[in-house]
Amino acid sequence: MAGLIRTGAITVGERMPSVRQLSKLENVSISTVTAAYHLLEEQGWIAVRPKSGYYVRRQVRDSLEVPSTSEIQSRPVLATTSQLVMDVQREISKPNAVSFSRAIPATDFPITRHLERTYTRLSRMRKHLGIGHTNPVGPYELRQQIAHHAVDAGVAISPASIVTTAGCLNAMGLCLQVLTQPGDVVAVESPCYYGILQLIEAYGLKAVEIPVHHQTGLSLGALKLAMEQWPIKVVLSVSSFSNPLGCSIPDERKKELVLLLEQYQVPLIEDDIYGDLYFGRRRTRAIKAFDTQGLVLLCSSLSKTIDPQLRVGWILSERYYQELLHRKFLNMLSTPILPQLVSAEILSQGIYERHLRHAREAYQYRYRHLVDLVSEHFPTTTKISRPQGGIVAWFELPKHVDATELYHYGRKHDVLIAPGEMFSLNKQYQHCFRLNYSARWTPEKEKAIEKLGQWVAARCST
Template sequence: MQVQAPIEPEDEAHLYDRVAAHVADLIARGALRPGDRIPSVRRLSRQQGVSVATVLQAYMQLENRGLIEARPQSGHYVRARRGAALPEPRAARACTTATRVSVKSLVSKVYRACRDPHIVPFGAACPSPELLPTDKLNRILSAIARSAGGAGVSYDPPPGLPALRRQIARRSVEWGVALSPDDIVTTVGAMEALHLCLRAVARRGDTVALESPAYYGLLQLIESLGIKALEVPSHPRTGMDLDVLEEMLGRHRIKACLAIPNFNNPLGSAMPDEAKERLVAMLARREVPLIEDDIYGDVHFGDVRPRPAKAFDKKGLVMLCSSFTKTVAPGYRVGWTAPGRFLDEVEQLKFAQSVATATLPQMAIAEFLEIGGYDHHLRTLRRRLAAQIARMSEAIAEHFPPGTRVSRPAGGFVLWVELPSGTSALDVHERALEHGISVAPGPIFSAKHRFSNYIRVNCGYPFTELSEHAVRTLGRICAETAEG
């Protein structure tokens, strides 16, 4: 097999991505088939005009993605795909009553495990530092810190850093939203953005509607504010059931709706544009605000970024929230919101709650966006996350017991796994920790502690031999728990 089209010289850190992408394309097009031997490291090095080390890095990436395998004393081969994909999880049944939320004790167990560096991190939804542009950001931050003078250590009161708000507004045009910098308030991550928006429109004792299953951070937030949750069942592919929501709007006094239309956590569902438009219109007729979490919108696996529901907002009732914590730097805690007609209330709450968002991280993110580093990084990140989702799905299909179902997300980096009936996700969680593996048990994704036989699995880390061993162990635990 001739592998041609020499690669132009460029930064060594990106060359192996280019080599890996080239070989992956040959596999995708069928030029290299399962079982075929791919060119040796030295041969590909000569053909592509790159170093042996670069090819080794590329092959390591392809191995982590599950596309090739190394055979001792023989070379590298295109990896045969394992069995057929598992069916998708079933949607939840509709709830008829609002519920006071109590998930914090369960959630704290998951987070305690995530702090242990010796635990295999299938529990928390976060990307591996290996996938993030850490070196680039460190250089940017260092340069800014040296040149910013007093601006870098001063308060940046609401609405936040103008340079960052301009960059977000510029990007919003591509989403079909066309925000102005003056529409945006920067926040300490997406969670503060969601917190501020919810406080602006709801009070203790009020009822809010949200997807089921729901991200447990939203449930914790609702619990902390003394608000009741009304769970709306969601389809694993298309998201919130709007027929059920419409019925609930007619029967309950709902103060707001919380949703993650683009790649819901934990389902990975992506609401179609026509459904987003219907959702926005349905709520607008009743003057009910939609608090939209679009934190995974940039992590799509298709060719085009999906539009947020905010693109269909005609009355300023959609409060769009997002951050750069899932794509660039979790520790920078840089988020933002475009809260529509509630802008003044959110700005005032922001100042009262945290005064300002840290200045230097905002400046670094703004610079990263302006020089085009973010778009370049996203292209690689999406490709690697899609491969990791596929590899983890394949491993679950091989090692988990019969009757398992798994989601098929088109973005993000988590899988929602339905275990065989009778399996206790809480027991699986506890037993997995004993083996040095964390998972997120299903009951923390429901105000009513539903989803007793579901778990969420993080795919934000490269798939390695350790991952394979952990999935095999987890599958055995699930089988034993189901039998018990």
């Protein structure tokens, strides 16, 4: 059937033969046809219309090709992040704006209500105010749940090697404080989540940007060359469903990466914040799953799976545990207890797993809808990434089209995007931008995509 669609024998918008018809035609069971249709749906060939049947979808554009090279493209440079980052942050709270700029999860899932109820109940039941500072390690029940969930990523760790933090960025900041001194060189992904670049700037570090392939993530060849050439102190990687490309380092390459770290005795800060939001059949492993020498410090939080307002994150590290704890104590004494207790309770119940199943399915659907809209409204030269999980997509426009100008145009018309300029220390992504597709689609949001597409089309035709 995919072949028939590919060759145009069945065209876009056309209804597929009914399950019953096809079962008769091919002399196979109804369940075989249903399974085949599910597969075609999963691969993006067809979509179901309730009470009507299956229809051929508009075809997904070619995925974004990002050159993956074993040449090092950048020298270590002192991080100075774009002014645009704060500009984009300020715009976030603009009322009436349609925002695609923030990598935040959707709020239309039942877990939001569950969260509210748990907060209310626990704030009545357990004393959390008037108790002074709590132990900086974080409550045992939360660390136990984090250890329990880490098994899904292939990581076996004791709650005694976990430090809780105020979110994932805070976790990575504490790791950098422990592992680096101002002026040190660190290796980051390119394109890189701008929060990481900001941390590097805050600690006076230099960064070498390592190319990321749109499907296989961080280029190990380029990283090896960088390690040979520069005194790299730490590597930072969003290993599963990176921000902004949505790609993952395949498990077997994660193993290779750990061997490289061992060879050079360089630690790696792994940001696994999107790990639970996979679109495939099972969770990918964390790099830490292959770490036998304690060189990998795994950081994560509930900011992408539940709500960034919780500000609950963590670091898994046996080797650097004491130094991390000391750093947390120096930075903030401790983190608020109530959100941590609420998180522990949510993680301990089946509702979290159910929520993840639901969210993963919704995000996949919402991404596909974004692709449909882009196919309709953007010129054919637009490239869009094919995330394997997570909540953001990366766009590449023809080189002469300035995505920062698109950002300013969108801002004027109350449509917010994240310009590519923010994702690197040199100007290599000026023609790119990132959109968040997590929220439910509304006519207003669809219109906003159309508006962006019209602007790009006008630029491409000149």
